[in-house]
Amino acid sequence: MSDLGDYYRKRAGEYDAVYEKPERQEDLARLRALLPPLVSGRSVLEVAAGTGYWTKALATTARSVVATDLNDETLAVARTRTYGPAEVRFQTADAYDLGAVEGRFDAIFAGFFWSHVLRADVRRFADGLLNRVEPGGVVILADNRYVEGSNYPITRTAATGDTYQNRQLADGRAFEVLKNFPTREQFTADVAPREVEWTELAYFWLATVC
């Protein structure tokens, strides 16, 4: 398993604490409200769904949601939530190998994963999403903006432009984690010539790509 996969596998039980940060509550509520209209009536493939926090919002209006993640440990937490009215199914899958997920999808959502994709892999990852969605469908991405004091500080910037943070789990285990913070311009260039709609909140960005 990749370092990133291993980190989130070990963090599964404490992951949801990130959604308790007081300064982010208003933006989280806005993001929870922005997502459902985008997937209304659609068959959604959720990539790197983690503990299902966003699955819950998607399921309020989607026709169905297949929530995938590399780790069964995060999906085990996701399975403890209640969803609806959409039918929600969980499946382990690699975000870079979406052909392994059965079904046809007219919406794909990946929350807080783009930031964990190496600059060198961005095009491959984006193409994987865009090739998996049905014609006329939409790819939706949301992620963090860097806000001093709210995010872990960036501790290393590689020659490639990739940025890294030092993180610690509750039991003290330490990890260096890739975490990139693209601007709107960078993101738009990464998925060009696709059309992008970009919404910027204080703590998060939301992009739809058609």
Ligand SMILES: C[S@@+](CC[C@H](N)C(=O)[O-])C[C@H]1O[C@@H](n2cnc3c(N)ncnc32)[C@H](O)[C@@H]1O
């Ligand atoms: C930052 S969390 C985001 C979880 C969820 N989308 C959210 O926003 O709450 C990143 C997730 O990516 C998963 N992950 C890591 N590598 C992956 C891969 N190659 N394919 C699919 N999921 C992966 C981790 O298990 C973790 O659940």
